[in-house]
Amino acid sequence: MPAIAKKKPTIVLQRTRHPLTETNRVEIVRILQPMQSGSIELYLQLKNAHWNVKGSGFSALHSLFDDASSNVLQFADELAEHTAILGGEPVATVQKLAAVPQLADAPLGMRNQDEFIKVMTDRVSYFCGLVRDCLVSLERNNDPVTYDVCLRGLASLEKRLWMIESHIQSKL
Numbered sequence: 001m002p003a004i005a006k007k008k009p010t011i012v013l014q015r016t017r018h019p020l021t022e023t024n025r026v027e028i029v030r031i032l033q034p035m036q037s038g039s040i041e042l043y044l045q046l047k048n049a050h051w052n053v054k055g056s057g058f059s060a061l062h063s064l065f066d067d068a069s070s071n072v073l074q075f076a077d078e079l080a081e082h083t084a085i086l087g088g089e090p091v092a093t094v095q096k097l098a099a100v101p102q103l104a105d106a107p108l109g110m111r112n113q114d115e116f117i118k119v120m121t122d123r124v125s126y127f128c129g130l131v132r133d134c135l136v137s138l139e140r141n142n143d144p145v146t147y148d149v150c151l152r153g154l155a156s157l158e159k160r161l162w163m164i165e166s167h168i169q170s171k172l
């Protein structure tokens, strides 16, 4: 079961002429933070799968994990830039990511393709759930732009979840 961060981070915003109130932006940036850092963790785990997977399905899985990692990186970039647009500070250092992890790390020494498919299905599914929970919170904050950024990212990510888990659908 992936770890869930409990600590509420202190949010200090940069000055900006963004039309939303500071109070509103603090709340939105607080909601964005676990998605923003979690998306970078998920990107790295998908790259780990891309580089280390072994088995008869290597070629297809190597490409599939790479496509999913590119997709997640694009979402991570959107989330980080949107955090900055609202005056927040995106998390972008290994030290900060490691301090408050959003996802359980990949098991060490993993190579087998079935294990990678199962673990990456778990991580992508967990992250999709995290984004869905954040969307529920965002609905209360009256910011359709942030909501739209997250919704578009989620739709694309759920497609990757389907593509990964379909390899072992009968075993889930």
Ligand SMILES: [Fe+2]
Residues within 6 Å of the ligand: 050, 066
């Ligand atoms: Fe590559």
